[in-house]
Amino acid sequence: MTKPFNFLSNLKKPFKSFADKDTRKEEDLEKIAAQEQKLFSFETLSSATKDFHQSNKLGEGGFGPVYKGKLEDGREIAVKKLSRSSRQGKKEFMNEANLLARVQHRNIVSLLGYCAHGAEKLLVYEYLPHESLDKLLFMYRMRTVYSSDRHSNRREELDWKKRFDVIAGVAKGLVYLHEDCHITIIHRDIKASNILLDDKWVPKIADFGMARLFPEDETHINTRVAGTNGYMAPEYVMHGNLSARADVFSFGVVVLELISGQKNSTFNQDAESSCLLEWAWKLYKKGRSLEIIDPTLALIGEAIEQVKMCIQIGLLCCQADPTLRPQMRRVVVMLSKKPGSLEEPQRPGYPGSRYRRTSRSSHLGSSRPAASSSNAGSSGGSSSNTYVSTFNTNSATSTLTSPLPRPNGKQPIEE
Numbered sequence: 001m002t003k004p005f006n007f008l009s010n011l012k013k014p015f016k017s018f019a020d021k022d023t024r025k026e027e028d029l030e031k032i033a034a035q036e037q038k039l040f041s042f043e044t045l046s047s048a049t050k051d052f053h054q055s056n057k058l059g060e061g062g063f064g065p066v067y068k069g070k071l072e073d074g075r076e077i078a079v080k081k082l083s084r085s086s087r088q089g090k091k092e093f094m095n096e097a098n099l100l101a102r103v104q105h106r107n108i109v110s111l112l113g114y115c116a117h118g119a120e121k122l123l124v125y126e127y128l129p130h131e132s133l134d135k136l137l138f139m140y141r142m143r144t145v146y147s148s149d150r151h152s153n154r155r156e157e158l159d160w161k162k163r164f165d166v167i168a169g170v171a172k173g174l175v176y177l178h179e180d181c182h183i184t185i186i187h188r189d190i191k192a193s194n195i196l197l198d199d200k201w202v203p204k205i206a207d208f209g210m211a212r213l214f215p216e217d218e219t220h221i222n223t224r225v226a227g228t229n230g231y232m233a234p235e236y237v238m239h240g241n242l243s244a245r246a247d248v249f250s251f252g253v254v255v256l257e258l259i260s261g262q263k264n265s266t267f268n269q270d271a272e273s274s275c276l277l278e279w280a281w282k283l284y285k286k287g288r289s290l291e292i293i294d295p296t297l298a299l300i301g302e303a304i305e306q307v308k309m310c311i312q313i314g315l316l317c318c319q320a321d322p323t324l325r326p327q328m329r330r331v332v333v334m335l336s337k338k339p340g341s342l343e344e345p346q347r348p349g350y351p352g353s354r355y356r357r358t359s360r361s362s363h364l365g366s367s368r369p370a371a372s373s374s375n376a377g378s379s380g381g382s383s384s385n386t387y388v389s390t391f392n393t394n395s396a397t398s399t400l401t402s403p404l405p406r407p408n409g410k411q412p413i414e415e
């Protein structure tokens with residue numbers, strides 16, 4: 001007869017070996033990551049950022065604070081401390097971070113590595129000295145009321161060539177994320193503060209793949225709206241349809257912000273228009289689109305034609321009907337050509353504009369939640385299966401209009 005002790009240990013055996021296997025896998029992962037130098041110890045990051053000192057804080061977004069740091073080998077880094085509670089375990093976090101660290105393109109911020117230390121999860125990025133586009137474009141207005149700090153006149157540093165290069169670079173980065181990367185990534189939060197500039201003013205898209213790192217959103221699909229006011233496509237806001245074409249919409253908003261120096265969500269240039277998109281559209285229809293140009297831009301000759309073309313491209317990207325928006329690959333082609341004939345944009349999607357869900361665009365939704373969109377199987381939004389529905393479309397409007405926006409323009413997330 002089996003002794004009770006043996007009986008019990010035999011019973012526990014399979015569970016133990018699963019647990020052992022899991023721990024081993026975790027250790028293996030850590031070893032591989034350490035070998036590839038993607039795994040940073042908490043001590044390294046703490047000492048690089050002077051114990052996450054306030055003076056090293058670059059800013060704080062919806063996912064937590066970001067600190068500037070310097071590694072012992074002299075490399076400058078930006079460390080994002082993920083403060084939002086994520087139900088993702090250490091192993092899943094490391095898996096995702098590993099995948100994201102392999103996302104490499106000239107116009108995407110490099111994720112150098114990560115750190116999982118107890119409950120703390122941190123992401124380590126290359127540091128980009130010109131920081132984010134919003135600081136360059138919009139800080140002027142926000143800060144001069146009180147002081148003339150170092151951001152005061154930064155908008156003037158962005159001449160038209162730099163702005164055009166930002167537009168072209170971000171477009172290429174998005175083609176990579178949507179179509180050419182080893183995992184398809186719909187960014188979901190393209191905006192001026194997620195476009196960073198390196199020392200040579202090369203634009204880099206930041207905050208990609210956050211949906212992969214916060215899979216708990218899948219369980220909150222009726223209430224969770226990621227994205228930022230003023231940048232979100234109407235079909236995403238109203239029906240939760242997330243697709244590559246939602247990124248195209250946000251890109252269009254950034255293009256018009258770059259040209260005008262105006263922020264879409266806080267627009268107040270024209271009493272008759274609720275936002276930058278409406279203003280740009282009205283002027284375009286009257287053949288006066290150049291009136292939106294930022295007065296700090298001194299434009300002559302060919303540049304004027306190029307700006308005109310970019311306004312039209314911006315409006316094409318912001319069309320209310322997602323099926324009319326060009327894919328990013330086409331945008332890159334349009335930008336690489338001499339200003340010529342482009343199709344006429346239809347009405348853009350902005351609050352109060354007549355966005356109606358056409359039967360075609362309603363087909364674009366699938367049942368996959370937004371968090372999975374980052375690995376949605378096919379590319380570029382050309383096929384319907386990249387369109388992802390986060391919401392029960394019947395209840396979407398009420399769920400989506402109720403939350404109050406946060407001061408930073410981020411939609412609140414009901415946990």
Ligand SMILES: Nc1ncnc2c1ncn2[C@@H]1O[C@H](COP(=O)(O)OP(=O)(O)OP(=O)(O)O)[C@@H](O)[C@H]1O
Nearest residue numbers: 058059060061062063066078125126127128132193
């Ligand atoms: N790699 C980096 N190099 C330099 N500055 C950075 C880097 N990453 C982030 N920052 C700065 O830190 C600030 C906060 O970044 P973060 O991405 O967390 O927030 P955000 O984009 O403003 O908001 P959200 O989380 O809503 O997207 C940014 O405005 C940017 O200026």
